[in-house]
Amino acid sequence: MSDIINLSYALDTFYILMSGALVLWMAAGFAMLESGLVRSKNTVEILTKNVGLFCIACLMYYLSGYAMMYPGEAVAANNAYWPGFNFFVGDDNVAKEIVSGANESTYSGMADFFFQIVFVATAMSVVSGAVAERMKLWAFFVFAIVMCGFLYPIQGYWKWGGGFLDQAGFVDFAGSGVVHLTGATAAFAGVLVLGPRMGKYGKDGRINAIPGANLPLAALGAMILWLGWLGFNGGSELAIANIDEANIVALIFVNTTLAAAAGGLAAILSAQVILRKPDLTMLLNGILGGLVAITAAPETPTPGLALIIGAVGGVLVVLAVLSIDRLKIDDPVGAISVHGICGIWGLLAVPLSQESASFSTQLLGVGSIFAFIFITSLVVWFIIKAVIGIRVDPQVEYDGVDRHECGIYAYPEFIVNN
Template sequence: MDQPSIQIAYALDTFYLLVSGAFVMWMAAGFAMLEAGLVRAKNTTEILTKNAVLFAIACVMYMLCGYNIMYPGEAVNSIWPGISFLIGGDHSVETVLAGGDDAPVYSGMADFFFQVVFVATAMSVVSGAVAERMKLWVFLAFAVVLTGFIYPIEGFWKWGGGFLDQMGFLDFAGSGIVHLTGASAALAGVLLLGARKGKYGKNGEINAIPGSNLPLATLGMFILWMGWFGFNGGSELKVSNIDEANAVAKVFVNTNMAAAGGLIAALVTAKLLFGKADLTMAINGALAGLVAITAEPLTPSPLLATAIGVVGGILVVFSVIGLDKLRIDDPVGAISVHGTVGIWGVLAVPLSNAEAIFTVQLIGVASIFAWVFITSFVVWFVLKKVVGLRVTEEEEYEGVDMAECGMEAYPEFKISK
């Protein structure tokens, strides 16, 4: 490759990675809208605050230590004298040109930006599962630990060249590394936190607690669907030659088809089970399809990708029902969407990728779940003993917006007592 071609390829791939990262960053808005729509109006401000602040915490913690833990070989720049806080170094023109075909394909700073938005996605999964009864500052304290330490360690096992990568574990964009991680942390928190007041009756009944704004939840779903093209497509990492451009196009198509299959399957499953077209199940079905295809969006045919999404959409409906029967209260279905279906996504890789080994995929799932669940449980347990996880019963009844944030999302619609 001649020098002008190398420079053009480097610039193009850097730009592609940055734009993909911006798409994934936009998923933060999707999570915020989805969760705001699926919680009650009296808890909207607090859920929005959590989603905004967790993104900022993820960025800072990943800069300070997370990226260095996940990619130790990339620590080339220092932001404090004598301390190698990692942000992948940008490559000089001379380095790129001298490298020829082995030259870096994109800027190190672009790689950091693309990786940091994935960390925030994992933490966003936790937000909805613990909604409506957890103290805000406890949640934010946990976000510091997950984004700075828990996630980067298990991320290193695969994407940083750790033992899972050496075993041959495959997870293209993070059905396990990102989504199962968020769900495992959420499950640990929910088990210690307990259910919302009134969710489960003494005689085993399960009481529905409807969300406040289904148009907002639907908008959140579409934002996430759009952002997922950056999530999966960007994970191809480059687009500067014909083969890579074709691969990115296929990833986009498969990602879209899996979401469509998941939505339709969840809607039909809900109709068969409940006799109604349940919009919330359809929303989670689309997200389930997206999670399912994330582990391997390149090698399946579009038809197989649709089928993988269909299975994810069916699984999420039964998982939501099953967790409710176990009295595990997840207001938005995050544990089912990202956990149950995240496992399915990882285990579905051998269906299309001949290099995948089913037993290794199982080991990967077990390793990620065990590490994240145990460490998260310990952190949640310590927080519970030191400061407590829940708001008071009165604050929960009144809504955590006023108790935690001192303001309401819809003050003009407040009902006088």
């Protein structure tokens, strides 16, 4: 029996670590997707943001994020709404076995810590695309410190740390709200403070398209994200070493894939009807929208229902991107639509597959996460704006932030030296 327990522990721990590695690989997906959807003169900066934010996320989650989000036995939370300011992971938090699930599966606490690190980085990655091409690099990094070290862990504690949303019965299996809606809401607040890119909206109300520089790269990024999402959703089961858990993981993989495929197809069909063309960017964002939507509960729908949830997400992406543009809210990569609107839809769709989940409780979760992150992010953005500024000068924006912010170009062969 001891050998069986040891094998189960080792297998579950290995599964969580490999799932976390897949989620880490999503950072490359975000970097490729966003660099493909911005103009060539801003490529280096968007890559720097994506790589830099991952470094910041890892360090801040180690310093304060994990201890606040999961106070655990070492430091008790103040109450169900406020976990308190806790710092450093500490041996008491991670150097132990964790017991969870109906079958009492066990795994290393250190593996869980690693898995959670890559989740907070994913949330911050959502922000970088929405504020692309006109935000100061260091202003973005300062916000990343606050977001990853404090804002994300507080609302994450409400659900995954055993706070008031978890106690109320709010369901968010892998993070449609905790990760994706949180990132999109922080991005939304930042975009409102930042304003649109120069030339995006004409004085006559015209919306000017600003095409990305490298759509093959964007397509590669979307496919990398799809692959990584299997670890994102599948790994959230936190176990695979028995028949029941293995079957659930298999269902999660199938549902995640079907939702993504349905989201992409629904988006490109919607684009054909509305825009009279099969827009590639809508297809890519439709895939991501389907993935975000199924993330709230990938373990309970039938494959057929997962397909429907993903398809609705794909349609919502197209409608949301066009609607947000008409409101003159400039989101170069569609991050607010994909991660925000589809995150909300995914959370509200949970009762379709879980009788114990209530629409009102899911709505409470949506409202709580949005209100907290929007208000606190808005305050942080305004403070950063007042202290160091958040937007580059008009000439810098015209020349491209690569030249002035980073000093190098991604495509130097296109640069003419005068």
